Amino acid sequence: MKLFGPLYERAMRWAAHPRAVSLLAGLSFVEAIIFPVMPEVMLAPMTLARPKHWFRYATISLIGSLTGAVVGYALGHFAFAALQPVIQWLGWGPAIDAHVAHLREVVAQSPWQAFWLLVLAGFTPIPLKIFTWAAGIVGVPIVPFLASMLVGRGKRVYLLCGLIRLGGKRAEQALHRWIEVIGWGVIGLIVLLVIYFKFWH
Template identity: 55%
Template sequence: MRLFGKLYAQALVWARSPKAIYYLAGLSFVEAFIFPIPPEVMLAPMMLGKRHKAFHFANLSLLFSLLGALVGYALGHWAFQALRPVLDSLHLLAPIEQGVTVLRQQMAQHRWGLFGVLILAALQPVVPMKFVTWACGIIGVPVLPFLACIGIGRGKRVWLLALLIRLFGERAERILHKYIEWIGWAALVLLGLLLVWWVWLR
């Protein structure tokens, strides 16, 4: 957090504001295509303050994340070449181009592999979603499958956080920080098993 410590601290201040719900919507929106801090830093304290609204906050964050993902997709599709110098100055160009390479390979080899990569990217907090949304727009991933995969991946994150806070309260933050990688991979394995089962039925 040293690189973005001030932004992280500001997000926590927003979470305690009377206008927190508007800040959450805005943060979820811009994080999907440009901002470096994930909305969970606001979601967790907001959910802890009003545990009965945990899933309401999660759904609001998910909705605006999807809207932001569409903006990132559109920018990648129509404005990437024009914005390359700006992205390079923000140190975003190289990660976006790396995402383009991975997604283009998956798209050429196997569509289901592509969708799996999208879900994994949206699920894992260590992979900023903005790189994926831009990359998908650049290579032209179909919009509806793109939104479905982002929704599944990001939805798992925010709904899991809401569930943990409803069940465990303040202990949920410590649990999530300690076991997020295990939780993410477990969810991915479950998704993979469901996909295998679906293919086997077909």
């Protein structure tokens, strides 16, 4: 079943929209809270079309992601119980529970250990919303949380835009070709993490 391909195509159409910059900021924002498509699918064609603007596009995406991360954190911290039915319906419950359990252990040792864990999370293909909600539920201190989002997501978007700037159309074509594999691979990775934390951690 093709799920991520159609979403990718929609994001590609957004990239050609006259208000693509605003749509990029919006996609980056909602991806950190609920949306399943990474903003990179807009960043790539936008950077390819206007390579001299790569730094600007990466910065806009980062600001959108940081703002969305704060909202996701707040929802996890203040509204997790009330939103449980929605979370379970979306299928996020097991993944969030697993990350919450792990984060609680890490934060109990040191809040700045949580910083490094979240930095790594921001650079992986695991959806950012899983970590923003989990961090809010656990109550990771806000300064380490924001710093981790800035570093983790920042190096990811700047690296991608820089590579597209250097690699040109071949880099974007590779992303298009492998988007379905990447999307389902992320889901598989989440399932494996849930199983690991539930049964062996």
